Amino acid sequence: GAGVSQSPSNKVTEKGKDVELRCDPISGHTALYWYRQSLGQGLEFLIYFQGNSAPDKSGLPSDRFSAERTGGSVSTLTIQRTQQEDSAVYLCASSSPDSNQPQHFGDGTRLSIL
Amino acid sequence: AQSVSQHNHHVILSEAASLELGCNYSYGGTVNLFWYVQYPGQHLQLLLKYFSGDPLVKGIKGFEAEFIKSKFSFNLRKPSVQWSDTAEYFCAVYGGSQGNLIFGKGTKLSVKP
Numbered sequence: 001g002a003g004v005s006q007s008p009s010n011k012v013t014e015k016g017k018d019v020e021l022r023c024d025p026i027s028g029h030t031a032l033y034w035y036r037q038s039l040g041q042g043l044e045f046l047i048y049f050q051g052n053s054a055p056d057k058s059g060l061p062s063d064r065f066s067a068e069r070t071g072g073s074v075s076t077l078t079i080q081r082t083q084q085e086d087s088a089v090y091l092c093a094s095s096s097p098d099s100n101q102p103q104h105f106g107d108g109t110r111l112s113i114l
Numbered sequence: 115a116q117s118v119s120q121h122n123h124h125v126i127l128s129e130a131a132s133l134e135l136g137c138n139y140s141y142g143g144t145v146n147l148f149w150y151v152q153y154p155g156q157h158l159q160l161l162l163k164y165f166s167g168d169p170l171v172k173g174i175k176g177f178e179a180e181f182i183k184s185k186f187s188f189n190l191r192k193p194s195v196q197w198s199d200t201a202e203y204f205c206a207v208y209g210g211s212q213g214n215l216i217f218g219k220g221t222k223l224s225v226k227p
Contacts, residue, residue, distance in 0.1 A: 003157075033214055042118075042219035043158075043204065059214065091158070093215075102148060103215060105158040 002026065004106035006092050012112045015084060021077040021109045025094030032075050033095075033103060034067055038088040046090075049075060051097075079111075087113045116141040118205050120218035127195055128226050135190040135221050137179075137205030146208040147188040148215065149179055153201045161203070164188065175199070197227045 005024040013019055025032050034046040045059040049069045060066070064082075069075040079086055089110050093103035121136035139145060149161040162173025169181040179190045188205060202222045206215040 035215075035217075042120075043206075043215075043217040045214040045216065048214045056214070093158075102160045102163055104160075105150075107157045 004092055004094050004104055006090075006106035006109050008109055009107060010110045010112075012114065013082060014114050016081055018078065018080045019082055019111065021079075021090050021111070023075045023077070023092030023094075023106060025073065025075070025092070026096075026104055028096060029094035029104070030072065030097045031095045031103075032069060033093045034075070034077050035091040035093065036088045037091060037108070043091065046077070082111075082113045084113045087111055116207060116216045118207050118216050118218040120203075120205055120221050122221045123219070124222045124224070126224045126226065129197055130194045131225075133190070133192040133195045133199070133223070135203055135205075135223070137188045137190065137218060138186050139188065139205075139207045139216075140186065141207060147179075147181060148206040148208065149173065149177070149188075149190050150204045150206060150217075151201045152204065152220075158204065161190070195223070195225050197225045199223060200225045 007022045030051045032049040035043045037043050047067045048056040064080045067077045089108040091105055091108045093105045095101050095103045117140045119138045147164045150158045151161050152158050161177050162171050164171045164181045171179050177192050179188050181188050202220045204220045205218040208215050
């Protein structure tokens with residue numbers, strides 16, 4: 001498809017389990033972003049990948065959160081030992097190398113921690 | 115740290131009413147400003163953006179926004195709303211050395227038919 005693809009669309013898991021969320025950016029987009037949208041909150045930046053540079057992890061809320069981007073394309077966000085406060089919609093966005101291009105968002109993964 | 119404030123949490127309008135959603139940002143340097151919209155059940159979509167030039171920016175679906183540097187504002191406007199404009203609207207800033215967007219908490223717009 002032409003847009004940013006995220007999977008799964010919904011994930012329900014028990015507290016304490018690990019989860020992996022996947023993002024497939026638009027082809028050719030070198031920048032990839034993860035955001036979190038919690039109930040009643042705006043969008044919270046988590047992590048940013050740009051090409052082969054070291055990722056900007058400044059938004060990750062704890063060391064239980066990590067992300068990687070293999071081959072400069074697909075990214076996986078991993079949450080270890082999930083907690084109930086991790087319940088949110090996790091959004092991925094990508095943008096082209098041109099500095100004035102906006103970010104394109106995926107549909108998100110709705111994560112529910114029981 | 116940069117921040118974005120959206121003044122209204124929920125706005126309810128009747129069709130054909132005029133709309134203005136407030137947005138203020140804290141960053142004092144060169145900024146790139148955005149409005150995104152999220153229709154029910156859909157992903158975030160770009161409405162309009164400002165990078166430089168004319169501070170009055172036209173976007174899709176009849177929306178416009180005005181960048182007022184002295185007020186650190188980027189308010190979204192539409193002269194006459196439609197029921198199909200019911201959605202959540204997010205103001206965002208992209209500036210400084212970070213590559214990410216800083217979003218406001220969003221304004222939910224409900225348009226009554």
